[in-house]
Amino acid sequence: MIPLRVALTVAFVACWDAWRLLLVRIDDPTTALLLVPGVALIGWRLIAAEGAVRALPVAAGLVAYAIFCITGPALLQIGVASGVVVCLAIARLNVPKLPLAGLAALLLPILPTLDFLLAYPLRRLSAIITVALLRMNGIPVSLDGIALEWRGQQLLFDGPCSGVRMLWASLVLASLIAIARQMGALGYTRTLTLAVGVAVFGNALRAASLFYVENGFVTGFGGPVAHEAVGLLAFAMIAAAMLVTTRKAMA
Template identity: 45%
Template structure:
């Protein structure tokens, strides 16, 4: 059976960028990163394989430009991780024009970026700043409740005690999951690029707020103010993300109704 033009072009694009695909497979399976990126890849594939809309009658300028930049980066010996966003950009532009009836689909690009095996890198670069941000916000919430808490680095100081906001509580994974949810929902309901960008920004705000509330709630346990079983630690995290996810779902639904 003859393959459709999109499948041929996608296969040719992937063949031209095979070093990045090799890095993607190795990085996903080598244990240094988790395999959660495959969820984003599956969501992107579902959006692309959904019934196609009318293709745009314009040259594929953006995919070709991305491929040209990729080849130039390869010639300059730029590492594969740094070239991977170019492949994600090219795949998004190609699928947007031939499958989604758009110039560029922001939701699909978000999912392609989230599929990259960069969780360890994100944790390294964003972990501490997010812990500091969570500390500032949670200290503000605790002071509103009458507890004189001060942030010291990535810890909360109170009455001679230091309560650490450890790496798992940085919110990097929660932020990744929130963006995955927002991107998948925006792609599923075909939001415009502008509305998708707004939905992603609101998702970031919702996750940051949820993580701050989680850090504030856990402070009561770690400081010995409230005595709860150890299982409550994970339960608080699940409830916090569930609240953020519900907010993302509600915001996306409202945007879909306004667009309709």
């Protein structure tokens, strides 16, 4: 057995290159806004924790990390380093295991992979919902693949409109909520399901709002600033919906 603080110090120092690789992959303010408080909270609680942990699992994790530093890609290096810290947190902190593991997985630089796998399905689903929302408001738009057709023009759902980042941010927020509220496996699963649903709907709502901005329904408000403002407002609504819904479910 070794003191927790010693194990934590060794893990952070030995895996310094993994933390560097993780930091350089934080490429937008939304990611930083979600990651920094979560990592800081877990790190602070670990530093303040007392007790000891078994040395063998820590050593095995650091050996695996050293091997992947030589032969593996950056994603595996970051994954193994994060896994060592998560195991220390699970061993000594009173935190739910599954949400913490889920949060650690989401902290990995997986956005390029999610973009590759989910961009088209999410664009298609968001386009379908956006068309339904606009038609409900009396605007005669139609759908062709992932493009809205209106007045002889095609308005394409491009990559940034897929909502992959909004989905990822919603899943991170769901994991943080589950950790803060000590949810078990069932509660965490429900929260993740809610996160997926509100993220998809929120992205469609964002796209419908931008349709009004870009097509002259709203004057004096447009350009890149409008896109960012509408996106932030949509995510704020998603976050508020998740906080209220999960609070009611636990009441």
